Amino acid sequence: MDTNKFRRLMWFAMVIVFIAFLMSMCDKAHSAEVNHFKNSEFSCKHCGKIVIDSRLIARLEKLRHELGDTPIVITSGYRCPKHNKAIGGAKRSQHCQGKAVDIKVAHYTPQEVAHFAKMMGFTWVKAYRSWTHLDVR
Numbered sequence: 001m002d003t004n005k006f007r008r009l010m011w012f013a014m015v016i017v018f019i020a021f022l023m024s025m026c027d028k029a030h031s032a033e034v035n036h037f038k039n040s041e042f043s044c045k046h047c048g049k050i051v052i053d054s055r056l057i058a059r060l061e062k063l064r065h066e067l068g069d070t071p072i073v074i075t076s077g078y079r080c081p082k083h084n085k086a087i088g089g090a091k092r093s094q095h096c097q098g099k100a101v102d103i104k105v106a107h108y109t110p111q112e113v114a115h116f117a118k119m120m121g122f123t124w125v126k127a128y129r130s131w132t133h134l135d136v137r
């Protein structure tokens with residue numbers, strides 16, 4: 001192999017390594033920003049099964065940020081039909097499709113949480129006595 005060809009090849013390899021490095025940096029920055037919720041937080045309280053709409057997580061992240069990065073406590077996420085029936089949930093509950101969460105946020109009333117959740121794009125929001133129901137139906 002002549003020297004010029006070798007140099008060009010080395011140069012090409014360095015560019016590839018550099019691009020791969022940049023992409024991995026972006027990935028890290030991105031996930032550090034959006035991963036505040038663990039899948040297990042959305043699981044059925046009765047059997048542990050998890051069904052979760054990714055739009056729900058994305059909007060919860062936006063809401064968390066909007067509320068001054070206050071941690072959001074998920075009191076109910078996915079409910080399998082059996083569990084939903086046991087707790088007297090609505091028959092066609094969005095919880096059974098992984099599209100709803102009930103949450104509590106320290107320092108904010110359910111009404112305040114509902115107000116901000118609507119602005120963050122949740123399609124159905126309802127404030128209860130001590131929690132707020134949000135879904136992406």
Ligand SMILES: [Zn+2]
Binds near residue numbers: 046047082
């Ligand atoms: Zn269950």
Ligand SMILES: [Zn+2]
Binds near residue numbers: 095101102133
């Ligand atoms: Zn609910």
